[in-house]
Amino acid sequence: MKRKSRKQLRRRQAILLVIIVALVGMIWSKYELISSWVSAELTVSPNKNTAMQPQRYKIVIDAGHGGKDPGADGASGKRERAYTLALSKKVFDLLKQEPMFEVYMTRTDDTFVDLEDRIKLANDLNAEAFISIHGNTYADSNVSGTETYYYADDSIPFASKVHEYLVKATGFKDRGVRKEHLKVLTQSNNLAILLEVGFLTNRSDETNMLSDRHQDRTATAIVKGIKEYFADRERLDK
Ligand SMILES: [Zn+2]
Secondary structure, three states, rough: OOOHHHHHHHHHHHHHHHHHHHHHHHHHHHHHHHHHHHHHHHHHHHHHHHHHHOEEEEEEEHHHHHHHHEEOOOOOOEHHHHHHHHHHHHHHHHHOOOOOOEOOOEEOOOOOOOHHHHHHHHHHHHHOOOEEEEEEEEOOOOOOEEEEEEEOOOHHHHHHHHHHHHHHHHHOOOOEEEEEOOOHOOOOOOOEEEEEEEOOOOOHHHHHHHOHHHHHHHHHHHHHHHHHHHHHHHHHOO
């Protein structure tokens, strides 16, 4: 009897041990679940914070031509490369004051930059927008006005917004927003437009375009257009 009861006791002890081990296991797995929830919460929170920060848009301003590529011959004999650089610098300076933008230029002096390198800069940066600035040229010096070019359909709303402000500022004839197969536009991975502010071959357009006041007004308008486009897009995203 004594032996039997000892055996029974051991069996009971063994069963108890199994129950304890199972209980500990259950508690442990629950604890792991809780700690994984806690760590998930902790990893989610900083992401929420970064999402709250305002987005900074990378913008590339491209002063057309430069160096060995003088661009158009103006009515006065002045070359396009100087005009595009002067206006681009003004646009750059104004955009830099806007906290929502991070601004870059394809050239900051009178040097030659390949078209491929201009667009590569924007693509490598994964810039939101590439804006190429030019002065137009035509054999008939009577032709005048402002044109904005795009290639990819995605760029149409951006081109239209900038053009709307640009035309008002130049006071030139509105020659519209047009689709053009230009290298800097077709090879862009993101928004890309090219502004032909006015015709340097037209004496009246050129006189205006070479004046500092007209350039200031034009630069302000371009920046307004860019700003409004991105502000509208943020509103639609919300
Ligand atoms: Zn040009």
